[in-house]
Amino acid sequence: MTQTHSTKRRSANGVKALILVSALALTACTNPDRFGGSDAGAMGAGAGANGGIIAGSANDPTSVAYFNQTIGDRVLFLVDQSTLNDNGRAVLAQQAQWLLANPGYTAIIEGHADEQGTREYNLALGSRRAAAVQDYLISQGINPSRLKPITYGKERPIEVCSSEACYAQNRRAVTVLAAGAGVS
Known part of the structure; x- marks a missing residue:
């Protein structure tokens, strides 16, 4: 009986500790003037001490974060297709402009498929999708040595679904950037 009472006491103490920690965490967030005034974050994420842009942030147009969030790192495809649509070409045109302006980056182009169909078929479809993106970027002036297409087929879905x-x-091609002068 003492063991059950001891277990209940530990459980109650654990709940009290959790409530106390939660309350402390909430009060730590309630005073925006505490660390330099209420406008401390007014310049937004990526702003430096003097309002400048922090290298590597989403506000730095030469950063991977900017490419992913502003330019867009993926294009989508229709069922059983590897042909680029107008939206895909628009995204890839912006990717090409970014890559031309940032020659220190290379790109791995991942081709993906949804879970419908066989593994072998989807690997081939993912390969065709990656090749379509690669071909478009090359047509926009990107040196082929900076691009490496790979396929994952249905092996790396964003969502497992029906x-x-x-x-x-999941029917997509994703441009993954890497710093470096060549893709190995």
């Missing part, structure tokens, strides 16, 4: 809206997100 709805068309979800499948559509």
